[in-house]
Amino acid sequence: MYLFLGIMIFLLGLCVGSFINMALWRVGNNKSLLKEKRSYCDFCKKKLKWYDNVPVLSFLIYKGKSRCCGKKLSPSYPIVEILTGIIFVLNFYYSTTYLLLFLTFIILGLLVFEAAFDFKYMTLPDLTAFLLIGLALLRWLVLGTPKSFLVSALISGLFILLLHKIKIRGHEAMGDGDILLAVFMGLFLGFPNIVVAFYIAFVMGAIVGGFLILKKIVGRLTPIPFGPFLILGTVVAFWWGEKIIRILEIRF
Ligand SMILES: [Zn+2]
Numbered sequence: 001m002y003l004f005l006g007i008m009i010f011l012l013g014l015c016v017g018s019f020i021n022m023a024l025w026r027v028g029n030n031k032s033l034l035k036e037k038r039s040y041c042d043f044c045k046k047k048l049k050w051y052d053n054v055p056v057l058s059f060l061i062y063k064g065k066s067r068c069c070g071k072k073l074s075p076s077y078p079i080v081e082i083l084t085g086i087i088f089v090l091n092f093y094y095s096t097t098y099l100l101l102f103l104t105f106i107i108l109g110l111l112v113f114e115a116a117f118d119f120k121y122m123t124l125p126d127l128t129a130f131l132l133i134g135l136a137l138l139r140w141l142v143l144g145t146p147k148s149f150l151v152s153a154l155i156s157g158l159f160i161l162l163l164h165k166i167k168i169r170g171h172e173a174m175g176d177g178d179i180l181l182a183v184f185m186g187l188f189l190g191f192p193n194i195v196v197a198f199y200i201a202f203v204m205g206a207i208v209g210g211f212l213i214l215k216k217i218v219g220r221l222t223p224i225p226f227g228p229f230l231i232l233g234t235v236v237a238f239w240w241g242e243k244i245i246r247i248l249e250i251r252f
Pocket residue numbers: 041042043044045046066067068069070
């Protein structure tokens with residue numbers, strides 16, 4: 001029964017991931033999210049059939065090409081879908097109540113959207129960041145946890161604001177969108193998990209950034225979106241923050 005539910009949740013995650021892919025394209029191109037019911041091919045604008053839109057499967061069956069005109073599709077489509085599926089299953093596994101499960105489904109879905117959006121367009125939409133802050137506050141009300149969450153939100157927001165002011169040869173090291181994201185992170189994670197999230201984000205950012213510069217994939221001053229790293233840190237710290245602190249035996 002538990003396994004069956006897990007599979008259902010994974011399939012739900014795949015579908016939400018597919019919706020996130022569509023939302024990424026529509027929001028990024030200033031199209032209405034809900035007005036047009038049917039979706040169109042990115043290349044030849046032909047209407048897509050339902051079987052062109054089956055998460056992951058359509059991509060595999062047509063070998064990563066669009067069925068109508070044979071253009072190569074970005075592997076980001078199945079990646080976003082599978083990632084959402086895995087995250088949804090983990091959320092199902094770790095959530096304690098149905099209300100929290102439902103709330104974190106929305107929060108995690110928005111986080112996948114934010115990470116992919118920053119990756120694709122190098123900016124974070126303010127609207128989703130405000131939505132995330134609102135949902136984190138709501139979750140905080142449901143949990144009835146102490147005010148330390150508000151303090152950690154304030155401090156982490158200020159921390160990124162400070163980094164935002166630093167300029168490396170006239171280039172901003174951190175975008176404005178990251179500030180709102182940091183406020184959300186503090187509110188969602190609280191102390192000390194917020195520290196774990198930043199730690200993971202900066203270490204992973206340095207490793208991946210360093211690798212890309214070393215391999216000459218990007219130039220030394222090419223901006224690399226930091227949002228995906230912050231979000232990776234958030235998700236990892238949300239579920240395993242306390243465990244990581246115990247393993248590293250960090251004392252706060
Ligand atoms: Zn086409």
